Amino acid sequence: MNLSTARSASRAKEVGMRKVLGSHRGVLIGQFLAESLLTTFGAMLLAAMLAVVLLPYLNELSGKSLQLTARHILWLAPAVVVTGLLAGSYPAFFLSSFEPIKVLKGRLAGGFRSSWLRNGLVTFQFATAILLMIGTFVIYRQLGYIRNKQLGYNREQVLVINNTRPLGAQAKGFKQEVMQMSGVQGGTMTASLPVRTDNSTNIFSKDATNSPGQVVGIDEWFVDADYIPVMGMKIASGRNFSAALPTDAQSIIINETAARLLSFTDITGKKLYTGGQPRPIIGVVKDFNAGSLHNKIAPMVFSYCDCLDNMAFRIDPRQAQATIASIEKAYESREGMTGQPFSYYFLDEAFNSLYQSEMRTAQIFIGFAVLAVLIACLGVFGLITYAAEQRMREIGIQKVLGASVTSIVAMLSANFLKLALFAAVIATPLAWYLVNKWLNNFAYRMEIGWGIFAWSVLLMVLITLITVSFRAVRAALANPVKSLKAE
Structure with a gap:
């Protein structure tokens, strides 16, 4: 959703021209949904190939002997349809709603601050990533505590x-x-x-x-x-x-x-x-x-x-x-x-x-944490791309008036830091509850310090800044003449 919406600026004139030439909104919605379904179908094929490659690792991790068959791939068909429609619904209705006059004049409605759904999606991704990071840190700290605890006997050699x-x-x-x-x-x-x-x-x-x-x-x-x-x-x-x-x-x-x-x-x-x-x-x-x-x-x-x-x-x-x-x-x-x-x-x-289950859980958490961070970065990248496109004239005017690249990057990054910190406020109490519930399975457990939560949030903020800076610096370095030539 975020990546498709981020491309709205580059496709706005296409939508405006097609509406002027008589295309109905329903036709445009159908086109965008079809594009989303096609993308999801391609993702399914890629996922199937990755599943074949990674299945031995999954079997080793789970201790099972799972096999992938053609029937399993066919069962993904409903998932492709549902995922494609859900992922394409918002961009389809959003892009098809552009008014031709405003689009062709270069003024797009709905700036960064009004995109509550996109912000909500990114915040959810941030919160999930932070939650999984905290879980991973706690599991590995507990396993380290177990390995180093004095048991009252010497199990070595x-x-x-x-x-x-x-x-x-x-x-x-x-x-x-x-x-x-x-x-x-x-x-x-x-x-x-x-x-x-x-x-x-x-x-x-x-x-x-x-x-x-x-x-x-x-x-x-x-x-x-x-x-x-x-x-x-x-x-x-x-x-x-x-x-x-x-x-x-x-x-x-x-x-x-x-x-x-x-x-x-x-x-x-x-x-x-x-x-x-x-x-x-x-x-x-x-x-x-x-x-x-x-x-x-x-x-x-x-x-x-x-x-x-x-x-x-x-x-x-x-x-x-x-x-x-x-x-x-x-x-x-x-x-x-x-x-x-x-x-x-x-x-x-x-x-x-005795702790194979915990070790497998730790490995699974690492895998999911990496995926969650990657997906969150993609969402952030889509959102910063959209924000930068929407504010190109503002950035151009600020540069003409003497604003530095650093100040522009800070301006574009501020909103994303707010989202990351808001996600931390949501994820931290939930993570504290869940990891304590897991640790209660141990009669002897580590004490959870604030450092685990702080490091997880700081790591997510750092990843966010790196992702945002990659696009924000590019926007800040753009020639203001290009964005202001029509003014």
Whole structure:
């Protein structure tokens, strides 16, 4: 709409001449709508070609296997008609309304200040672009906050081996062999990992009779004596499990959240009961974030277990590839393990995968933000072109009277800065509400400062100034003789 209307000055005489020669307004409207439909049809063909090229990227981004068929292209036909009619309606009625006498005399009705619809469209585009910019900044800041937050354990350089259950009775021997390797700094056998969200819940009681108010459900983790040091966790009070103490098989360690839930300020002599059996509490581990930061730290109980589900080894990053190859060789050399798949992953990669949805959202927001800014710039360019055409005589008179290029550019830019700032007033509160609603999905989130909103608005203003200046400078440098020769 804006670009078509911006061309009105160059087509005004065409419309005036056709009206003088007998063309009815309906014929002119039909011509402009047909031109808009033809442009939209060409855009649809271009969009279809771009879709074919960009579909692999979309599949990678969404994790889907979408395919584009001829039927999908045919479904766009109604969209082409609706979009073409909507985009062409205002220019068609606007251009066809020109009065021949005024047009042929060089006086066009409706200056910049009266074009409320065009101004409204540009303001909407500005507001959308600012909203998407703020959303993009917030999402990336939150992802950075997640990556840098101290979780209470060290997820870096921890190699997790799946499919260790087939090792059976050889598991402990395999673990000891791996721990003797030069690139391995520690190892553990466990059924529970900090990046897992499927840990089991057990019922514990503070007394043997399961009295009302004394029974709680707590996540139960099954770990061995090496688990806490390998994961880089810290003991807050008491001690860790010891493989040299057989009694530790019935003992438990709780986290700080569980201690607060149970109102234990001192664990000395404290027990929990499950299945009627007493479980002495020997230690309290400092709180750590298990799973994603969408959830608060839950109460946890560690039970001693040489579990076969997984093995995790902290390795030297300088020898990572050689160490993994040595571990794989040791795994396959065990009796009965020939043909068993050697499957592994790193703990930090599993942690990052918990936020795939957020990462995809961030990438989508970047794409839409770029498109929104581009479209807004096109709208602004159309509007400044129209404004410059409408005010050519005014600019010419100002130049004759001594106005500088800078003052003329500032005059033409002022209205667009007002539109950008008005859009910021609309977009900023809406963005604040939406990003806060999104951040509320996280139990641990960044604090939103005013800087994100300020930088987004400043960036939009800067882009606007660059776009406006490109056309405004050209208008300011134009020879005033050309615009004033008929006066």
